[in-house]
Amino acid sequence: MNIISVISPLILVALSGFILCKTNKLNKAQVDALSKFTFFYSIPAFLFYQMANADFSGMVDTKFFAGFYLPLLCCYLLAGLANYFFHNRYRKNYPASAVFALGASYSNTVIVGLPVLLTVIGEQVVALVFLIITFHSTLLFGLTSAIAARGDQDEATSANAPNVSKRRGFDWAGFFKQTFNNPLIISILSGLAFNLLAIPLPGIIGDALVLLGKPAITLALFILGASLAYYQVRNEIGFIMLASIIKLIILPALVFATAFYLLRLEPMITTVLVVLSASPIGVNAYLIAKMQEKHQETLAGAVVVSTVMSVVTIPAWLWFLG
Numbered sequence: 001m002n003i004i005s006v007i008s009p010l011i012l013v014a015l016s017g018f019i020l021c022k023t024n025k026l027n028k029a030q031v032d033a034l035s036k037f038t039f040f041y042s043i044p045a046f047l048f049y050q051m052a053n054a055d056f057s058g059m060v061d062t063k064f065f066a067g068f069y070l071p072l073l074c075c076y077l078l079a080g081l082a083n084y085f086f087h088n089r090y091r092k093n094y095p096a097s098a099v100f101a102l103g104a105s106y107s108n109t110v111i112v113g114l115p116v117l118l119t120v121i122g123e124q125v126v127a128l129v130f131l132i133i134t135f136h137s138t139l140l141f142g143l144t145s146a147i148a149a150r151g152d153q154d155e156a157t158s159a160n161a162p163n164v165s166k167r168r169g170f171d172w173a174g175f176f177k178q179t180f181n182n183p184l185i186i187s188i189l190s191g192l193a194f195n196l197l198a199i200p201l202p203g204i205i206g207d208a209l210v211l212l213g214k215p216a217i218t219l220a221l222f223i224l225g226a227s228l229a230y231y232q233v234r235n236e237i238g239f240i241m242l243a244s245i246i247k248l249i250i251l252p253a254l255v256f257a258t259a260f261y262l263l264r265l266e267p268m269i270t271t272v273l274v275v276l277s278a279s280p281i282g283v284n285a286y287l288i289a290k291m292q293e294k295h296q297e298t299l300a301g302a303v304v305v306s307t308v309m310s311v312v313t314i315p316a317w318l319w320f321l322g
Contacts, residue, residue, distance in 0.1 A: 017225030031226045038219040044187035046213030051191025071254035079104035096294040098147035103299040104243040106285040109133045113279035220283040231297035244306040248313040252278035280306035
């Protein structure tokens with residue numbers, strides 16, 4: 001397939017945001033306002049509608065989830081530890097480590113992974129794809145929020161009593177504050193609740209959510225490109241490349257080994273899992289970084305770099321899978 005036809009529009013949208021800011025057609029205040037609308041309204045509407053209407057009726061096999069999510073969690077841990085021990089500015093910083101781990105493991109499954117699989121295999125993969133990715137954002141955003149809450153707890157303890165050892169135990173209040181202040185997580189959990197409880201969405205509400213959600217990904221990519229005009233990305237090139245390599249090479253390699261050799265899944269299922277894991281970093285990871293105010297420049301750069309690199313790596317994985 002022509003992977004360039006899938007990737008190019010994403011790069012062009014981000015590039016247009018970058019150019020408009022670099023040429024002063026948009027200023028930072030305007031970008032911030034656009035970012036606020038996207039993060040608090042458009043993306044949540046998109047996620048809520050998708051979760052509320054997801055089809056859970058397909059046959060669920062725990063091996064499918066294990067083949068995808070066990071390697072994903074391993075890479076999340078690997079990236080988090082790399083940041084925690086080796087990053088110059090964010091060493092031993094829990095929230096920053098969680099954000100970087102998210103960036104190195106969060107896939108652009110719907111915009112890149114699904115179109116590739118539809119072209120390579122066909123429409124029979126749609127149910128399986130949505131079954132696998134339904135909990136993708138829920139798991140990774142929730143995990144990142146939990147770790148960030150622990151980091152905020154430690155920082156608050158150190159600031160209030162620098163000579164007192166850090167509190168033991170998990171700060172549930174901090175975790176719930178992190179969670180319920182995050183519109184992305186709230187929209188996912190609310191949509192999932194509507195789905196599982198079979199609560200119907202009134203037609204007019206559903207139509208309004210569709211209209212609000214349609215520009216979500218486009219706006220997120222545009223804002224990402226615009227933000228690059230203000231970030232010193234060159235200072236983070238090492239960790240940008242590390243996140244991209246973990247995401248595009250190490251994660252799909254672990255998924256292949258787990259699915260094919262350990263779980264003995266059939267070749268088509270293995271291909272679906274590998275392609276989903278080999279998709280570039282999803283732009284929502286950058287939005288979480290922006291909210292946490294950690295690694296914004298790293299994840300902004302990593303989304304772009306991994307998207308460009310995937311023009312080579314995804315065809316390479318498809319060739320490897322036969």
